[in-house]
Amino acid sequence: MRIPNKLNIGGINVIIKQYKDNAFLPNNDKRNGLSGSCDYEKLLISLAVNRPEPLISEILLHEIIEFINIHYNINLNHDQIDMIGVTLRQVLHDSKLVF
Ligand SMILES: [Zn+2]
Numbered sequence: 001m002r003i004p005n006k007l008n009i010g011g012i013n014v015i016i017k018q019y020k021d022n023a024f025l026p027n028n029d030k031r032n033g034l035s036g037s038c039d040y041e042k043l044l045i046s047l048a049v050n051r052p053e054p055l056i057s058e059i060l061l062h063e064i065i066e067f068i069n070i071h072y073n074i075n076l077n078h079d080q081i082d083m084i085g086v087t088l089r090q091v092l093h094d095s096k097l098v099f
Contacts, residue, residue, distance in 0.1 A: 014043045022048035038066035061085040
């Protein structure tokens with residue numbers, strides 16, 4: 001998967017920064033073994049990319065959902081964000097959906 005340098009999420013430009021290891025993440029999100037973070041104030045998503053591919057795309061989707069959750073004040077809990085991210089990745093991957 002090609003990871004873009006920025007994403008437009010709901011009309012907001014968000015920077016995507018890649019780190020070779022989660023030790024370098026500015027704000028570690030190690031809950032449930034994930035290695036990414038979403039800084040809504042800085043409009044920044046950070047990813048550790050020293051992971052197998054399925055995990056990297058799950059982390060990216062997870063952080064996008066975290067951003068949406070904060071932006072729209074949805075109040076999903078972290079387990080719900082995880083479930084949506086993992087399942088969404090599975091559907092997109094298995095269906096080879098390209099928009
Ligand atoms: Zn998280």
